[in-house]
Amino acid sequence: xxxxxxxxxxxxxxxxxxxxxxxxxxxxxxxxxxxxxxxxxxxxxxxxxxxxxxxxxxxxxxxxxxxxxxxxxxxxxxxxxxxxxxxxxxxxxxxxxxxxxxxxxxxxxxxxxxxxxxxxxxxxxxxxxxxxxxxxxxxxxxxxxxxxxxxxxxxxxxxxxxxxxxx
Numbered sequence: 001x002x003x004x005x006x007x008x009x010x011x012x013x014x015x016x017x018x019x020x021x022x023x024x025x026x027x028x029x030x031x032x033x034x035x036x037x038x039x040x041x042x043x044x045x046x047x048x049x050x051x052x053x054x055x056x057x058x059x060x061x062x063x064x065x066x067x068x069x070x071x072x073x074x075x076x077x078x079x080x081x082x083x084x085x086x087x088x089x090x091x092x093x094x095x096x097x098x099x100x101x102x103x104x105x106x107x108x109x110x111x112x113x114x115x116x117x118x119x120x121x122x123x124x125x126x127x128x129x130x131x132x133x134x135x136x137x138x139x140x141x142x143x144x145x146x147x148x149x150x151x152x153x154x155x156x157x158x159x160x161x162x163x164x165x166x167x
Contacts (some may be wrong), residue, residue, distance in 0.1 A: 002071075003067070003068065003071060005078075006066070006067040006068075006070070006071050006072055006073060006078070006080075007067045007068070008066040009067070009072075009073040009075065009078045010063045010064070010066055010073045010074065011063075011067075013074055013075045013078075014059070014060075014063050017074070017075070018059050018096070018099075018103075019053060020102050021100055021104070021123060022055070022059070022100045022103040022104050022107075025052075025104070025123070026104055026107045026108070026111075026113075026116045026119065027117070027120055029113065029116050029119055030107070030111050030113040030115060031148045032107075032111065032114050033111065034110075034111055034112065034157030035111060035112035036112050037112050038109065038112055044109045045053050045109065045110050045112070047106075048105070048106040048107065048110030048111070049106065049110050050106070051102045051103070051105055051106030051109065051139055052102070052103050052106035052107065052110065053103065054099075054102055054106075055098075055099040055100065055101075055102030055103035055108075056096050056099070056103060057099075058088055058096070058098060058099030058102065059096055059099035059100060059103070061087055061088055061095070062074070062084075062087075062088060062089075062095050062096035062099065063096070065084045065086060065087050065089065066080050066084060067159050069082060069084050069086060070082050070083070070084040074096060074110065076134070076138075078136075079142070081151065083139070083143045083146050083147055084094050085154075085164075088159075089150075090154065090163035090164045090165070091154070091159040091160050091161075091163055091164070092154065092155055092157065092158070092159040092160070093128075093150070093151065093154045093155065093156050094156060094157060095129060095146075095159075097127045097131070097157075098157060098159070100123070100127075101120060101123065101124055101127070104116065104120040104123060105117060105120045106161070108120055124137070130157065136151070139151075149166065150164075153166055
């Protein structure tokens, strides 16, 4: 796939998928209105803001790597030609999903919205089922031993503190 098509496709998918899931979904639930912090502790707002600050760059970096290194998009209809194992992918196999969930949970904590946190739980379940039922089997078929090596060394959801350096 040509790099320009990969970049444009990734940008479009960025707006459609994470934009809707991590942006519009929490907004529809909360209207982005502030409620009292959970347990009356402002520290939850600080944690929420931190999760958003960490999540947004993780999403953007992942999309950029799919387009520039993978020469594809995260969308199943325009998959990458190359397995992406650099950047945040050296710490966790699914930094895009982790980033989206970080932004959703961050909004829930920042806004004091139990509804947004519940929504985050549903989104995580959908991601989990998609990864197990479609994404991992597809990556195994497409990239074979390269993916199996990556999978054996990099955790699915909870990042390692030290990056994987192998290939």
